[in-house]
Amino acid sequence: MEFKKIEQKWQTSWEKEKLFEVNEDSKKKKFYLLEMFPYPSGEGLHMGHALNFVIGDVLARKKIMDGFNVLHPMGYDALGLPAENAAIKAGTHPQDYTNKAIKHYIEQQKALGITYDWTRVVNTADPKYYKWDQWIFLKMFEKNLVYQKESSVNWCPKCNTVLANEQVQNGKCWRHEDTNVEIKKLKQWFLKITDYADELYEGIDKLEDWPSKTRAMQKNWIGKSHGTEIEFEIPAFGEIKDKEFVFLHAFGDNSKSAFWVWLKKEIEQRGCKVAFAPNLPNADNPSLEEQEKHVLNNYDFKENSVLVTHSLGGTLAMKIIPKLKTKINGLLMVAPPLKCEYKDNKKRPILEKYCDWKFDFKKIKNNVKKIIVIEDEKDHIVPFGHPKEIAKELDAKYVLGIGNQTHYNSDKEQVVLNELVEVWPIFTTRPDTLFGVTFMVVSAQHTKLMDLVTDEQKSDVEKFLKKLNSVSEKELDQMEKEGVFTGSYATNPVNGEKVPVWAGNFVVADYGAGMVMAVPAHDQRDYEFAKKYDIEIKQVIAPYHVETNGEDAVRKDKKVIKRDSVFALVKHHKEDKYFCLDWKKFKWKSFVIGGVDDGETPEEAVRREVIEETGYSDIKSIKPIAFETHAEFYAKHKEINRYGKYKAFLVELASDKHEKPSDEHTKNHEGIWVEKNKVSGFINLENNRLVWNDYIKGGAAYTENGKLINSSEFDGINNREAIDKITLHLKKQKIGKKVINFKLRDWGISRQRYWGTPIPIIHCEKCGAVPVSEKDLPIALPKDVEFGEGNPLETNEKWTKTKCPKCGGSGKRETDTMDTFVNSSWYFLRYADPNNDKEIFDKKKAKYWCPIDQYVGGAEHACMHLIYSRFYTKFLADLGLINFREPAKKLFHQGMLQGEGGVKMSKSKGNVVLPEVVSEKYGIDTSRLFLLSLAAPDKPRDWSEKGIQGSLRIIQKIFDYFQDTKFGKDNEKTLSKLNKTIKEVTLDIEDFAYNLAVIKIRQLFEYIEGETISKDTAEKFLKILSPFCPHIAEELWEKIGNKPFISNAKWPKANEKLIDEKLEKIEGVLDTLRGDILKIKELAKLDSVSKVKIFVAPAWKWDALAIVKKACDGKPDFGAAMKALMSKDEMKKQGKAVQPFLKAVMSRFGELSDLEKFDEVKAIEEVKVALEKEFGSIEIIKAENSKEAKANNAFPGKPALLVE
RNA sequence: GCAGGGGUUCCCGAGCGGUCAAAGGGGCAGGACUUAAGAUCCUGUGGCUUAGUGCCUUCGAGAGUUCGAAUCUCUCCCCCUGCACCA
DSSP: OOOHHHHHHHHHHHTTTTTTTTOTTTTSOOEEEEEEEOOOOOOOHHHHHHHHHHHHHHHHHHHHHOOOOOOOOEOOOOOOOOHHHHHHHSSSHHHHHHHHHHHHHHHHTTTTTTOOOOOEEETSSSSSHHHHHHHHHHHHHHTOOOOHHHEEEEEEETTTEOOOOOGGTTEEESSSTTOOEEEEEEEEEEEEEGGHHHHHHHHHHTTHHHHHHHHHHHHOOOHHEEEEEEEEEETTTOOOOGOOEEEOOOOOOOOOOOOHHHHHHHHHHTTTTTTEEOOOOTTSSSOOHHHHHHHHHOOOOOEEEEEETHHHHHHHHHGGGGGSSSSSSEEEESSSOOSSSSSOOOOHHHHTTOOOOOOHHHHHHHHHHEEEEEEEEOOOSSSSOOOOOOOHHTTTEEEEEEEGGGGGGGSHHHHHHHHHEEEEEEEEOGGGGGGGEEEEEEEETTTHHHHHHHHHHHHHHHHHHHHHHSHHHHHHHHHHHHHOOEEEEEEEETTOEEEEEEEEEOEEEEEEEEEEEETTTHHHHHHHHHHHOOOOOOOOOOOOEOOGGGGGSSTTTSSSSEEEEEEEEESSSSSSSEEEEESSSSSSSEEEEOOOOOOOOOOHHHHHHHHHOOBBEEEEEEEEEEEEEEEEEEEGGGGGEEEEEEEEEEEEOOOOOOOOOOOHHHHEEEEEEEEHHHHHHHHHOOHHHHHHHHHHHHOOOOSEEEEEESGGTTTSSHHHHHHHHHHHHHHHHTTTEEEEESOOOEEEEOOSSSSSBOOOOOEEETEEEEEEEEGGGGOOSSSSSOOSSSSSGGGGHHHHHEEEEOSEEEEEEEEEEEEEHHHSSSSSHTTSSSOOOSSSOOOHHHHOOSSEEEEEGGGGTTTHHHHHHHHHHHHHHHHTSSSSSSEEEEOOOOOOOOGGOOOOOOOTTTOOOOOOHHHHOOOOOHHHHHHHHHSTOOOOOOOOOHHHHHHHHHHHHHHHTTTTOOOOOOHHHHHOOOOOHHHHHHHHHHHHHHHHHHHHHHHHHHHHHHSSOOOOHHHHHHOOOOOSSSSHHHHHHHHHTTOOOOOGGGOOOOGGOOOHHHHHHHHHHHHHHHHHHHHHHHHOOOOOOEEEEEEEOOOOGGGHHHHHHHTTTTSSSSHHHHHHOOOHHHHHHHHHHHHHHHHHHHHHHHHHHHHTTHHHHHHHHHHHHHHHHHSEEEEEEEOSSSSHHHHHHOTTTBBBEEEE
């Protein structure tokens, strides 16, 4: 068989006749099928890629034959780092490298015989394509979906560029498994994908025909969670209450000027009186000497003094501080001038003579613990840069903000307040636990971490950070929760409690505020952390059990009496046993349990109860354990409902010193020592068991529901309800609100590399970042650049130097290029109109073809490409360019093709299977058939050299069969089999069950092989074969005398009426008969057979069969038959006995299904004819009834034989 | 840990309440054809048993629902894939 000749013949022919080129046709229904376009690597296509394309192709061919107008295009994701790196390595230009790779890909793909419309190729490296990347970018810019921001980025030192979050895997670069990603700070371009976060998330549910796995992954990635944002304040200079605040006002101001009034109020609100806020003498014509004297004479600086200054007040402070004998706590300078220079360039002689404008920064630094300098970006007095310079000299924290009024002159300046008391909006899903916050944890990676660290803690924190940096990412993953105290305290806004702020390695820096409120009593992570560092654990939710069953069940008509109570886990002094009570009056089995009397502490109550109830009095220790539990039940003896609040204690005995408990106690219950491992089975009180479980676990956070305790006005509320109630409370107080938080971050698209779409921005000194005007697109990549260190685009000055589109002044082009995922985010739309120079695509064309009806591609894109594409689709829909909001209706992930023995294919292992090599040996149709028959298309499969032989065999057989076949007339069985196969294969292809379809086609052929068939049957067979083996099918189609092409012939429709199961049954009978005759012949050592007598039982005359047949209504249905024969009760009694009988009946269902039609005589005649061909004379003896049949040893479907 | 998907006879893989000792392929065994090998074709491929048949055991382990379970439910074990301390 000359595969190659046949393949080439048809591939050329298809192309010549433009068989797969399509145009919009309103009369035809469209079907848009797309396989994810490949990245054209220099290594070319391997069999795994081919699998992906072939999976799509089978469906495409089927849909073409179904009469759809099938858009099945192909393109190349040609921009990207690998091309650049490979090009550098090979010493070529990425453009040349890519062009060559694409050429090779096209050759390889054409050889696969796929139905691509080659006139629609999209190449992302073509400026005609990426022009529209830039166009979309500009549109996003217009809509405020693009911004630039300095940010910490993931930097791969090997790629020499930034990576998106999605491209970082376990701290490694997605392309370099061995390379740790570094964190760098760079100014980056971002797309505001988060604006679409909610729609992207909610839309997932509507993507019903996407794999559930992909949908789950996307949901997880976008990560929507509902919660509450709560404002925690962290005073910059430590606890405000302990401080003495001193204010020094500005030139011309006084102590009643706006600035001081609001600040004073804020400080007083936080429980602190401002110690000293003088009217400085001669504020309008100040003298340093005079003012200095005034301050020093009227206020004694102390260790806890915090000096807050505004403008010239800062100058005064910087003169005073070096003269102080004590080191003061803090200095906050708002907009301080450094020199006597002014924004308006006017001279100010009054101020020039104020002082010498020289400062002893070193002494200032020494005399103040913490310094903060705030600058106003729009300051109209102090020139920009002065405060920054001061901050630099003083090693101070520098803050750049914008005042409500310039120079921070308004009557409330949030920027200033935020520095004094930093507000951290903490995200939590558990506001119900707010009263249980005992510490805060800020991410060790947080940019503001060092601002929170006090001098005392600085070295500890630095040590901790150093340690984190020294562990590899892998170890970091498995690292235990660790942390270090920052020295700062946050204020719990709901009760004003001070809680320590820790830095921890387990908090994610860019989720929420990067700081969490920790509630160790009710969160396992926080619990472990608190245990490790011995931080207070405060329970705020008590497990609550209300008895609803039995005689202890709470009675509505009785009143509820609350009581503080205790349990005691009394441990045996020597053995591992615990003292339990078996109650006589109740069904209770409990620990020692009792109420706390008036004036008694819980410990005292425990001691009393233990001695009374157990008789053991030599108590070594009483320790509180576990948590408070609440239980409500009916106390029969007191006729009240008891609401008990139980505290639990572990009581250890020192000896077995023991006195018999009084009768009063022994009549109530019996005391038993229970072994530790049996306690859990013994105890039957719910809360006793809870406490016990916690005790044997060694303690854990209680994360279940319950009632609030220790939560002031919210005590007693169910915690689920408290979530809303506390949130509402916070909202009223303006310290919290309901929020929805997403894990999804904005998409950083800047890449500092050459081979990507240039970002259409020009930087101008005057105008900042200015978008290129639309008419100047595309901004094409200059070919002339040098590759080496840094961004190659920087090396072409001709290209970078340009004019500002706004002011016409000199400008510099942005040299960052776009992430390649930008290119692939909308390419599927371009196929609708790939050569349009005027628009991104014609709206009408896009409307006709899009969205994608079936998308096929690897599961590895579940979170990157597929989310970005959805984002772009939504954006373009918002621009009005398209009328749908999701890119693809159906999505299918093909399975991986692995090498021989299940090993991953790789160049280094040398097990890469190349399609051209395999085709050479077996032909591409054989490879297609084999790939598809290995496993369901979505499952991984292993390549096997032996396995493909099987496919080759069948192809060869099919080919040979049609070489010299004479067609005749079909018999009924052929028609039945043919139609059944058509029906099933049609469904299998639609369901992507290609492996099953292949089996059925094979089975049909194996049957056909031994039969005479009609030309029509041959044609139908070739048609259903053609999606899998298009070349062979095309060749044989021609061979049997048809005009090309089978590829666009009409897909056959199954004629259900011709499907006849009974024929298969006759075949089965025939087979067994033949086998039996042969066996008898062998056993009897007969040389030849002269006569065979067959005794046949009239199976189909049994009454039961008629009933069954009726019940089943054409389809074999065991259950229905069962129900028809007997009632449910009978079934229960006799079902088992009837089953064998029914089974036998069902096994002949083919006969039943056409009871009326079935021609008994004819069937027997058929058997006779068939057997006579082989064995000569056959006599068939029919029994009149089953009795007679039995007498002759014949049973329904199992004839008896007599062979002579 | 969370989410998704799995564990089927020698291997790969279908089946997903009754016609199931379970498709198909590969492997293996036997036979036919050949001097032989290969290719091809046929037969067999859990165990015991019959002339036909029937019985027992088996679809990760255990329990359950049902007249009936590879298939449904629960628990457990193991594997893969993805996310990973998301507050």
